[in-house]
Amino acid sequence: MQKEIVEQFVHAYNAFDVDGMLRNMDPDVVFENSQGGVVTMRLEGVDAFRAQAEQVKDFFSEREQVVEAWEFTGDSVRIEVAYMATLARSIPDGPQAGETLRLRGVSTFVLKDNKITYLKDES
Incomplete structure (x- = not known):
């Protein structure tokens, strides 16, 4: 069941389906994003996510x-992912609209009672 929940989350993410991303999230989910080992964002609760x-x-x-x-x-x-995204708009002092970003990363999901209680994205 764990694999199916993570696969469903990734599929919803790829489809820009926020409701689908939240389908199996615990109301008190904690999300962290880190780059180079430094936590750059921490969100608590499904509403913040x-x-x-x-x-x-x-x-x-x-x-x-x-x-x-x-x-x-x-x-x-824990999943290792290859990530590709095309920007819809320019980032100030950064990549421009239409540019494609390619990254590699790791996502860790912690599940309890078939709900995602913790998600960490690392790049």
Whole structure:
């Protein structure tokens, strides 16, 4: 069941389907994003996650996470992803609209009672 929940989340993410992303999230979910080992964002609660997901989806005209590896440990699922996104608008002093970003990263999901209670994205 863990794999199906994570696959459903990734599919919803790729489709810009925020409701689908939230379908299996615990109301008290904690989300962290880190870059280079430094936590750059921490959100607590499904409402905060929804607000952030809605805000950033308009930055991209397309995006896709492809899962390249799976690791299951108890309540934790770790996936290695190849990420591609095309910017819908320019980022000040950064990439311009229409440019494609390609990144590699790791996402860790912790599940309890078939709900995502913790999600960390690392790049």
